[in-house]
Amino acid sequence: MIKLERGNRVDSLAKKWAGEKAAEYIQDGMTIGLGTGSTVYWTILKLGELISQGLQIKAIPSSVETERLAKKAGIPLTTFSEVNMLDLSIDGADEVDAMFNLIKGGGGALVREKFIDTFTRKFIVVVDESKLVSKLGSFPLPVEIIPFGWKVTCRSLAELGCTPVLRKRNDERFISDNGNYIVDCHFTGIDAPASLHSRLKQLLGVVETGLFIDVTDLVIVGKPDGVEVVSPTKNLP
Numbered sequence: 001m002i003k004l005e006r007g008n009r010v011d012s013l014a015k016k017w018a019g020e021k022a023a024e025y026i027q028d029g030m031t032i033g034l035g036t037g038s039t040v041y042w043t044i045l046k047l048g049e050l051i052s053q054g055l056q057i058k059a060i061p062s063s064v065e066t067e068r069l070a071k072k073a074g075i076p077l078t079t080f081s082e083v084n085m086l087d088l089s090i091d092g093a094d095e096v097d098a099m100f101n102l103i104k105g106g107g108g109a110l111v112r113e114k115f116i117d118t119f120t121r122k123f124i125v126v127v128d129e130s131k132l133v134s135k136l137g138s139f140p141l142p143v144e145i146i147p148f149g150w151k152v153t154c155r156s157l158a159e160l161g162c163t164p165v166l167r168k169r170n171d172e173r174f175i176s177d178n179g180n181y182i183v184d185c186h187f188t189g190i191d192a193p194a195s196l197h198s199r200l201k202q203l204l205g206v207v208e209t210g211l212f213i214d215v216t217d218l219v220i221v222g223k224p225d226g227v228e229v230v231s232p233t234k235n236l237p
């Protein structure tokens with residue numbers, strides 16, 4: 001895989017291609033949702049370039065990190081207090097199955113991502129090939145929970161058949177942009193994502209899950225030799 005250095009990170013060129021390709025779908029006057037992560041990073045950079053050439057758009061960022069990047073790129077921002085429905089949202093994913101269902105939240109931004117990926121007329125997912133799976137669940141499912149009673153919530157999560165692991169960063173509990181904890185739920189494969197999502201949502205303490213069901217319109221897959229744009233009529237992988 002061709003690697004690309006970005007600051008102190010090394011990313012695949014495939015992510016760059018996928019992220020940049022998505023910017024082609026953005027039209028003048030649109031209000032867009034901007035996801036979070038190292039693939040959408042390239043969309044944000046490209047958008048900054050297009051804005052400096054005259055493109056007029058507004059965006060709602062899905063995380064503090066994306067807000068910071070978007071401001072740096074010169075992208076005008078707005079909020080859901082001003083906007084009911086976005087024209088287009090672009091976001092990465094940790095896994096994409098053949099039905100276009102997703103696991104997201106690897107970066108811990110899943111709640112705000114669910115807002116921008118749901119309240120949008122069109123949702124484009126940008127990934128490299130490594131994210132395509134026949135069945136969701138190899139990637140631990142991120143679930144955002146409130147800190148109060150978190151051990152009780154973890155026990156409830158375990159009763160649904162997973163091993164819950166409280167996310168940490170630098171030995172400290174990871175805190176989401178919303179002031180909550182993230183629990184990474186290790187399942188041995190997820191057979192029925194929609195019903196699992198509903199069961200998880202009913203647990204006391206659960207804010208949101210990283211299962212994104214039935215929201216994806218298009219997947220842009222970065223590959224070592226270019227990009228492939230996959231619509232729901234063509235099955236993955």
Ligand SMILES: O=C(CO)[C@H](O)[C@H](O)COP(=O)(O)O
Pocket residue numbers: 035036037038039040091092093094103104105106107108109110113
């Ligand atoms: O859900 C996410 C953040 O919460 C990201 O979209 C997901 O983790 C993919 O990230 P990357 O593009 O860096 O691989």
